[in-house]
Amino acid sequence: MIKKVFKNILFLEIVDGLSLTFKHMFVRAVTEQYPRKKRVLPDTYRGILSLQKYDDGTERCVGCALCEAACPSMAITVVSGEDEKFPQRRFSREYYIDITRCVFCGFCVDACPVDALAMTKVYEFSSYDKNDLLLNKKSLLSLGDTIAKGGGMTPVERKYKFPMEGETNKIESKKEEALILC
Numbered sequence: 001m002i003k004k005v006f007k008n009i010l011f012l013e014i015v016d017g018l019s020l021t022f023k024h025m026f027v028r029a030v031t032e033q034y035p036r037k038k039r040v041l042p043d044t045y046r047g048i049l050s051l052q053k054y055d056d057g058t059e060r061c062v063g064c065a066l067c068e069a070a071c072p073s074m075a076i077t078v079v080s081g082e083d084e085k086f087p088q089r090r091f092s093r094e095y096y097i098d099i100t101r102c103v104f105c106g107f108c109v110d111a112c113p114v115d116a117l118a119m120t121k122v123y124e125f126s127s128y129d130k131n132d133l134l135l136n137k138k139s140l141l142s143l144g145d146t147i148a149k150g151g152g153m154t155p156v157e158r159k160y161k162f163p164m165e166g167e168t169n170k171i172e173s174k175k176e177e178a179l180i181l182c
Contacts, residue, residue, distance in 0.1 A: 041121045041123075045119075045121050045123075046104045046105075046106050046119040047104070047119060047120045047121045047122045047123045048099065048119075048120055048122045048123070048125050048143065049097055049099075049102070049108070049109075049117055049118070049119060049120070049135075049140065050117070050118050050120050050140055050141075050143040050144035050147055051095065051116055051117065051137065051140040051141045051143075051144050052115065052116055052117070052118050052144050052148070053141065053144060053145070053148075059091065059092070059116070059141060060114050060115060060116035061078075061091065061092040061095065061112075061114070061116035061117075062080075062090050062091060062092070062113075062114055062116070063078055063079075063080025063081060063090045063091050063092035063093065064078075064080070064090070064113065065078040065080060066111040066112060066113065067108035067109075067111050067112055067117055068108075069111070070107040070108050070110070070111035071102075071107060071108050072103065072105060072107065073101045073102060073103050074101065075097055075098045075099070075101035075102040075103075076095075076096070076097050076098075076108055077094070077095070077096040077097075078092050078094070078095055078096075079092065079093045079094035079095075080092055080093060081093035092137065094136070094137060095136065095137035095140060096134065096135065096136055096137075097134075097135045097140065098133070098134050098135075099125065099133040099134070099135060100130060100133050100134075104119070106119055118144065118147070120143065120147050122143070122147070
């Protein structure tokens, strides 16, 4: 009882909160130079989806539509087809993902029996036109190809490939140094 009265009179909760605030006031803020210096993403990061291919170049998707059934936001649409020569062989005739509806949960990746879908580390896919975020089979396969070949260049990397005013392009200057040394 005495403790409760003591806490109410001295407002210890407010003092604890203010001490925490004052402690953080004098800590130097860390600013990341985002477009030029990227964060190191964890291996479990869930970025934009991509369709994968086998090593021989054939697509992995068999058109079973389990990813469509597992998607909680119904962002995936799969239209399957059968090979005329081999009726038992199925494939996805059409494949669409609406990235504006995707919640990046990864359920579709877990549901795929042939590992045709993969979450990439690409997070820079903003657009001024909503229709650019409706990905079809061709764009998903090309995204998978660029990721498989070493990541490719993201749109921001393409934008900043050439230096802005007052900056030097370190890659180009290193190439010029190598040519001079030869």
